[in-house]
Amino acid sequence: MTDQRGDAASSRPRIVVTGAGGFLGWHVRAALVSEGFEPVALGLGEGFDLSRAARMVSSAQSVIHLAGMNRGTDPEVHDGNILFARQLSDALALADSSPRSLVYANSVQADNDSPYGRSKRAAGDLLAAETGLRGVVFRDVLLPNIFGEHGRPFYNSVVATFCHLVATGGSPTIDQDRSLTLLHAQNAADLLIGTTEDLTAMTREITVSGVLESIQGMAARYAGGDVPDITDPFDRDLFNTYRSFLFDVRPAIPLRRHADARGSFFEIVRSHGGQGQSSFSTTVPGISRGDHFHRRKVERFTVLSGEAVISIRRLFGDETVEIPVSGAEPVAVDMPTMWSHKITNTGSSELYTSFWANDVFDPASPDTFPEAV
Numbered sequence: 001m002t003d004q005r006g007d008a009a010s011s012r013p014r015i016v017v018t019g020a021g022g023f024l025g026w027h028v029r030a031a032l033v034s035e036g037f038e039p040v041a042l043g044l045g046e047g048f049d050l051s052r053a054a055r056m057v058s059s060a061q062s063v064i065h066l067a068g069m070n071r072g073t074d075p076e077v078h079d080g081n082i083l084f085a086r087q088l089s090d091a092l093a094l095a096d097s098s099p100r101s102l103v104y105a106n107s108v109q110a111d112n113d114s115p116y117g118r119s120k121r122a123a124g125d126l127l128a129a130e131t132g133l134r135g136v137v138f139r140d141v142l143l144p145n146i147f148g149e150h151g152r153p154f155y156n157s158v159v160a161t162f163c164h165l166v167a168t169g170g171s172p173t174i175d176q177d178r179s180l181t182l183l184h185a186q187n188a189a190d191l192l193i194g195t196t197e198d199l200t201a202m203t204r205e206i207t208v209s210g211v212l213e214s215i216q217g218m219a220a221r222y223a224g225g226d227v228p229d230i231t232d233p234f235d236r237d238l239f240n241t242y243r244s245f246l247f248d249v250r251p252a253i254p255l256r257r258h259a260d261a262r263g264s265f266f267e268i269v270r271s272h273g274g275q276g277q278s279s280f281s282t283t284v285p286g287i288s289r290g291d292h293f294h295r296r297k298v299e300r301f302t303v304l305s306g307e308a309v310i311s312i313r314r315l316f317g318d319e320t321v322e323i324p325v326s327g328a329e330p331v332a333v334d335m336p337t338m339w340s341h342k343i344t345n346t347g348s349s350e351l352y353t354s355f356w357a358n359d360v361f362d363p364a365s366p367d368t369f370p371e372a373v
Helices: 023-034 050-058 074-094 115-134 158-167 185-193 208-222 233-246
Strands: 014-018 038-042 062-065 101-107 137-143 145-147 179-184 204-207 258-260 263-265 277-283 288-293 299-305 307-314 320-326 331-335 339-345 351-357
Touching: 014 023, 023 038, 023 185, 038 050, 050 074, 062 074, 074 115, 101 115, 101 185, 115 137, 137 185, 145 185, 145 233, 158 208, 158 233, 179 185, 179 208, 179 233, 204 208, 208 233, 277 288, 299 307, 299 320, 299 339, 307 351, 320 331, 339 351
Parallel strands: 014 038, 014 062, 062 101, 101 137, 145 179
Antiparallel strands: 179 204, 258 263, 277 351, 288 339, 299 331, 299 351, 307 320, 307 339
16 A cells, blocks of 8 residues: 555555544555555644645545544534544645546434534535535445454444453453444445445444344354354454454364374364355465455465465555464464465475355455565
8 A cells, every 4th residue: 555645656546535544444545455446545634734635635546534533522522623624625625637536434423413413414524515516426335333353342332342351362342232234444444445335234233242142152153163154244344353352362263183093184174154165276396376355255275284384464464464374283364354364385396275255256256365475
């Protein structure tokens, strides 16, 4: 991703994203990369550079406005959301050319009279007026509660808090059991970048206690490496969210190897529902396979024979996690969603690897996107 200077060259269409460093911003950037766009981060708030922002907007195909405040005192929240919208409006007014569209990540709370709701509504009105003057298509997207991989516990959502606590052995509690309307962050990203428009079909009404019960049930299944029933897309997204919190605690799942005079045997995966696909590869020494990421797919690597290193990097980050694996001491490594990954034969003999995914590969919709680790 290019930095806030917007000076990195790219042949891909550029999409300016405000709030790119936040939870939803990370998910939106991942979705944009998967669709062949170049996300460009535009910083708002303190240190805002109007001239630089205008140049960035001028070179963009579209702008996605995510920056917002939902924590702080009432005046801080109210003034912050309006300030961000005003700064973006000023950049549009100063730009030499206008983007085709501006998409505003608004909230369903814009309909209420809270300081947050009033400020989100006022920000939308301000952006609608400015885009109207410039002939820019304006989309005001009202989003419900967002959850997903790498949410911030005790801040972004109760789902993030529950996943963090369950993954780290904590004791989740429920202060108020109420109904929630949940939308996975990748679905929210699809809405914002325009690859889907059906919000209703992607949301789930569920109680706080229902969320906790689902996460705890998945965690119990997954404790020994079993994959829970993730036939339902919501359950798959919730499972991937939980896995994102567990990865630091348990990046690899030990498998029990049975050996005798005949040879050895170990189980690779137990799936408790839904479709799946298994495959197998051989790899000569020094060669790597992978260098891609998935947005929703659950993919498991298991080395059957040989020595290798599995390298994994979270999108837009620099740190690479390396996991040594061997057929002599088998483990299963489940790739976190939106982490680029590869496996490299580090031994002197041919590497035998088993791959399992929770879906049947569809060339028309592969959920596999090239990205070097």
